Amino acid sequence: MLRLLSFALLLATWWVAATIAGSAKLPPPSAVLAVAVAEAKSGALFLHLGATLARVALAFTLSMAIGSALGYWMGRSRLANRLGDPWLILLLNLPALVVIVLAYIWAGLTEVAAIAAIAINKLPTAVVTLREGARALDPSLDEMAKVFAFPRGRILRHVLLPQLAPYIAAAARSGLSLVWKIVLVAELLGRPNGIGFEIGVAFQLFDIPLLLAYSLSFAAVVLVIEAVLVQPFEQRASRWRLRAA
């Protein structure tokens, strides 16, 4: 209820601001909605949203999988940590734009280059978070698993993953918000479709309703995915804590 009220307040503010600024600079919500409906009817909106979502899904999965494995390894092995740390610091501080531009130069304006660039941008944060998780693993449970001769799969599923789940959820949460931002830049610079590409077109035409229609549709999808996928996973991961309390 409070959320709806807050949202209504946002719309009202927008409306007032649009009236003051004039529709050339800031079109009112109704105009943006009309453009969004038109784009949706022609199918363009869904095509571009789909392209962007596919890139997000691929880059996110790739960087989470590799980042988690690397982070776990670096948290468990001192040698791996020493070897990987300089690379990690470099990657963490490398601007997203540099990675994207270099990827396009080296691999061409291809889908592989775009997805790789997005994944590389997200990778170091996943590594850092999972490294913390691996460092916080309880050694007494490792010993228990060893004494009772747990096979690897059982250790992973019942001993390690439950301990790492909060860290994986945190990495997913922060990583996803990073990917949402970077994917548009990658599309703007070198893809012929996707939300980022459309925003680029709208920018060149100074078409503010089109720009807002795509941006807000994208934001709406992000919100839904956060609410439907990420938050339930976080809650499920800490279910046993709630029961225990």
Add this chain to the structure above:
Amino acid sequence: MRLEVDIRSKSYTSANGKRQEVISGISFTLERGELGVVVGPSGCGKSTMMRILAGLDSNYEGRVSQPAGARLAMVFQEPRLLPWRSVEDNVRLAAPDVAEDRLAAIFGVLELEAHRSHFPGELSLGLARRVALARAFAVEPDFLILDEPLASLDDVLAARLRDEIATLVASRPMITLLVTHSMDDAARLGDRIFLLSSRPARLLRAMPITVPRAERGEETVAAIRADLARRDFSMS
């Protein structure tokens, strides 16, 4: 099938760089079906020795020979349960092949039947210790290590759990090693009692008890305790 232990020396480097010797000579053997009790002053290195026997620490001088392929189970000083799995899952994960009637029997003896679906965080320490015992017995081990399983429990509960351990140990032939600082536990449960010195631990005396466990009355227990007290840690 027997357990042969010969730990000549175990030391580690402490945080301030000093070399500390924890064990300076412990050797004994234990046959299948025997329950050995290790008694020693607290902090003498009993737990270190148990970690070596459990294969968790291989950085020592000497030799420990376990029968090949022996199934190991251990009750640690703390329960060490998986907090995100139920009581029953905790036991089943360690003992996936346990038959339902065997599991029910163990839960029955330890009075855990009502707690099967509870999470460890919902249990008292006494209950959690019983779950750790249930887990160890459900494995049907050939070699069972009990590291102060009765510590920090009240006398009544400790006495009951001790009887339950005796019942479970009698239910199958295995090598059992119990660490305790309670002379009473030692006198009531042990087939052989190993007295350790204070740190660095060495074996002061290996004392066989000839009266079978089930036939020990209060007088026998008192006599064993008196015998133990005569060669107590003052020696070290």
